[in-house]
Amino acid sequence: MKIAVYPGSFDPITNGHVYIARRAAAIFDKVIVSVLLNGQKNSSAFTVEERCEMAREALSGIKNIEIDSFNGLLVDYVRQVNARVIIRGLRAMSDFEYEFQMALMNRQLAPEIETFFIVTDPKYSYVSSSSIREIFSFGGTVQNVVPPDVFKKLLERYQGKSRKS
Numbered sequence: 001m002k003i004a005v006y007p008g009s010f011d012p013i014t015n016g017h018v019y020i021a022r023r024a025a026a027i028f029d030k031v032i033v034s035v036l037l038n039g040q041k042n043s044s045a046f047t048v049e050e051r052c053e054m055a056r057e058a059l060s061g062i063k064n065i066e067i068d069s070f071n072g073l074l075v076d077y078v079r080q081v082n083a084r085v086i087i088r089g090l091r092a093m094s095d096f097e098y099e100f101q102m103a104l105m106n107r108q109l110a111p112e113i114e115t116f117f118i119v120t121d122p123k124y125s126y127v128s129s130s131s132i133r134e135i136f137s138f139g140g141t142v143q144n145v146v147p148p149d150v151f152k153k154l155l156e157r158y159q160g161k162s163r164k165s
């Protein structure tokens with residue numbers, strides 16, 4: 001069975017992430033979308049449980065996708081779940097340098113694990129979890145960039161902070 005891990009912060013999951021996960025699921029027997037537990041980004045808007053729940057809801061229609069979380073080194077986790085592949089999405093050239101460095105570092109740590117890059121749909125090339133969080137935190141909203149459940153959660157999270165409505 002070919003198992004791939006699609007790791008990330010998913011804070012929150014966006015339509016861009018959903019697109020990448022869907023394409024990966026069409027290639028691999030099983031894709032584990034795994035949410036990083038303790039990243040260096042301390043400014044998480046959502047808890048790991050909330051992020052997993054939103055990912056589960058957004059990807060519920062795809063049978064060979066599982067949602068999980070991980071802590072520590074990604075390659076240790078990938079080995080632990082018997083996967084050989086790490087999936088990462090690419091939006092633009094600006095993503096490439098960081099992703100290239102991470103892929104080479106992971107290969108240094110675990111030569112048997114391969115990083116697969118999947119290019120996003122151009123309509124999601126500008127979508128990032130951080131910009132979405134920022135927009136909602138300042139009272140704005142953006143349509144069609146996050147799954148409906150995530151949109152609701154973002155409104156709930158930021159309502160009463162800077163939102164006027």
Ligand code: PNS
Pocket residue numbers: 007008009010036039072073074075101102103105106
């Ligand atoms: O969605 P993100 O924040 O771009 O995902 C980054 C992630 C989670 C893939 C990366 O930070 C990661 O793998 N962290 C786990 C720690 C680790 O293995 N670091 C070494 C990678 S070079």
